[in-house]
Amino acid sequence: MPLPACALKGFFYRKFPMQAFQVESYATPPTLRVINPPAPAKGEVLLNIEACGLNFADLLMAKGTYQDTPNPPFTLGMEVCGTVLALGEGVSEAKIGTRVAVFGGQGGLAQQGVFPALLCREVPDEMSPQVAAGFQVxxxxxxxxxxxxxxxxxxxxxxxxxxxxxxxxxxxxxxxxxxxxxxxxxxxxxxxxxxxxxxxxxxxxxxxxxxxxxxxxxxxxxxxxxxxxxxxxxxxxxxxxxxxxxxxxxxxxxxxxxxxxxxxxxxxxxxxxxxxGYLKFNPTALTDSMGELMDWYVQGRLKPHVSHVLPLEQSADALELLRSRTSTGKVVVTL
Missing domain, CATH: 3.40.50.720 (NAD(P)-binding Rossmann-like Domain)
Incomplete structure (x- = not known):
């Protein structure tokens, strides 16, 4: 039986720092840092991240050349699969203990992260965290x-x-x-x-x-x-x-x-x-599309190809696989 949100908040937020692969400056390579866990704001959920799918956009973001690059410092990783640990104010769409996939644009290469609840999609039991994390983008x-x-x-x-x-x-x-x-x-x-x-x-x-x-x-x-x-x-x-x-x-x-x-x-x-870009002007198009794709996966119509799975400590190596174009399909980092 999952712990209530208040207990989870007290246990995870205040007691344990966490690891995150962050961009501190566009002039230096991203590094693994120890930071304080985030807390979900209104409309957000806190996830215990199990896996993060990498994308070519992560390489651009690390250099500050991506169209939606946040200001440093920030955590790389655009898409994740994880378990809901706590809910922000006003969240009714997600339930604690549920395994979800979400595209947050950043924050995925960390042990925990906060993401908009409306963008979370429950992951079918048939889908592994590695597949779910690299499925969305x-x-x-x-x-x-x-x-x-x-x-x-x-x-x-x-x-x-x-x-x-x-x-x-x-x-x-x-x-x-x-x-x-x-x-x-x-x-x-x-x-x-x-x-x-x-x-x-x-x-x-x-x-x-x-x-x-x-x-x-x-x-x-x-x-x-x-x-x-x-x-x-x-x-x-x-x-x-x-x-x-x-x-x-x-x-x-x-x-x-x-x-x-x-x-x-x-x-x-x-x-x-x-x-x-649909996150800003038509997020429903994304969630509807993802719902159909999840159905296709459960029906056996899609067979995702993940060529490399690496731990968080090897995030730099994982990004290099994209940069050198030596991977096929998806590269996923597990936590």
């Missing part, structure tokens, strides 16, 4: 981008760039679940094998002539691009008339300049998509 991004923004239809051809990465791999899987023919682009035989296992109908090595190979397969109706740079340009040349290109991110470090005359001639639409 990657699957949520691809699901909302392909359903709400690109309006991908069954029978269309979906081209996924960076298809073995955290979000790219989920786009392959969700595209197949929506009835599309999926062309996956990744670098190297090992990553192409991962994309094939996720359901890709065709795979193309990133070192090949992407434009020619995609055209030979009939072109792309929808392009999902978290890479940018030369990959975006190659994909644009292979996009069919009235095609839709979704810009998810720029992992290459190169933000492509789009030739408007090409859009005009081929009636191509380029769609901007920032999943985290």
């Amino acid at each position: 990657a699957y949520g991004t691809s699901h909302l981008a392909l359903t709400r923004r690109a309006k991908l239809q069954a029978g269309e051809t979906l081209l996924v760039m960076g298809a073995a990465g955290g979000v790219g791999l989920t786009a392959v899987e969700i595209g197949k679940a929506m009835g599309a023919t999926v062309i996956a682009v990744a670098r190297g035989a090992d990553k192409l094998a991962v994309a094939t296992a996720a359901g890709a109908d065709h795979v193309i090595d990133a070192s090949a002539d992407i434009t020619a190979e995609v055209r030979a397969l009939g072109g792309a109706d929808v392009v999902y691009d978290p890479v940018g740079g030369a990959a975006f340009k190659a994909a644009m040349r292979a996009t069919n008339r009235e095609g839709r290109m979704i810009t998810i991110g720029f992992a290459s470090g190169d933000v492509p300049q789009i030739p408007s005359n090409h859009l005009l001639v081929k009636n191509i639409t380029v769609i901007g998509f920032y999943w985290g």
Whole structure:
């Protein structure tokens, strides 16, 4: 039987400092620090964090170049799975002892953290903490981008760039679940094998002539691009008339300049998509999307791929796996 909130507050808040992987300055690497546990404010819950999923945005945030970077000092880690320890004022959506997943934007690489109660989603018993922690951003991004923004239809051809990465791999899987023919682009035989296992109908090595190979397969109706740079340009040349290109991110470090005359001639639409932005103007879209994705997982329609699980003490190593692009699927830190 779980302890009441007041007992949990007294036991956890005042007695035990905790570890957190924090950015103290943009000029220095993040470090593991000992800090006082947080207390939930109005509308928040306190979580005992079990696992934290890492994202490319964490690398940008550590340098201060992400669009929603908080002021230092702050704790990295955008998405977590944990158990509710205490409730802030006015919270009725969550219950103490419940295991939930939440995208908080920061605060995940710590033993405990506070997050908005409205964004918490109860985790099915069938889902492990490692899967739940790395599920939200990657699957949520691809699901909302392909359903709400690109309006991908069954029978269309979906081209996924960076298809073995955290979000790219989920786009392959969700595209197949929506009835599309999926062309996956990744670098190297090992990553192409991962994309094939996720359901890709065709795979193309990133070192090949992407434009020619995609055209030979009939072109792309929808392009999902978290890479940018030369990959975006190659994909644009292979996009069919009235095609839709979704810009998810720029992992290459190169933000492509789009030739408007090409859009005009081929009636191509380029769609901007920032999943985290929905927290501010339409959080219901995120929670509804996540509810459908959780149902798909329970039904066996989704099989998340976590390539690396590391402890909190190796958070720097975990981020390096993203920076060096040696991981496939998700990298998760456990606590």
